[in-house]
Amino acid sequence: MRRPLVIAHRAGNHLGTLRSALDRGADLVEADVHAYRGRLEIRHHKTLGPWWLWERGELVLRRRVPQVEELLAAAAGDPRLMLDLKGIHPRLAPRLAAVLSDTTITICTQHWWMLSAFRHLPNVRHVLSAGSRRGLRRLRSRLRRRSPHPPYGVCVHRRLLTPELVTELRQAGQVVFTWPVDTEEALDHARRLDVDGVIGKHVSWSTGVGGPPTPA
Incomplete structure (x- = not known):
């Protein structure tokens, strides 16, 4: 059984863990990217004004939040960054595209319209994400239309996938990622699904340094 790629979930949200x-x-x-007050911030928490961040009942004081320029500098040109665009701020994608230049990077989002901002950047890989049944229906419909700008891959919540669906997505020319994969049981399930990559917290599951596969 082949080893799926290991994507370190949220590890880019802090420069040390990156x-x-x-x-x-x-x-x-x-890493997760939000647009806030003219900045591109690296965080998963949602903002509650200038002082607080919130996520699933957890309220934390906003302290020093890294910005995308700092993340890119810390990565030092390493092509293994995947940025997940959060929210629907209309300036998020254009501002990010402006700072990427010739950076090789992967961009993932559930708001697919944002990806049009990166079409002029040949080194940006586009990943369409779906976390709900409705999103999955839209994804399958979109892939059947054979867009002139096909994405590099798709990322689908693990509870929505079956081996047959993974085969369907791959036959459409897509690299298939899934999340969350945070336990050995979840990893075994992902392997049975035969996905190309797993998004989880345990980088130690990786057996060596690799790169993203080339889409068919």
């Missing part, structure tokens, strides 16, 4: 995940052999390191 470097650690890269050094430990993650195939990709995921």
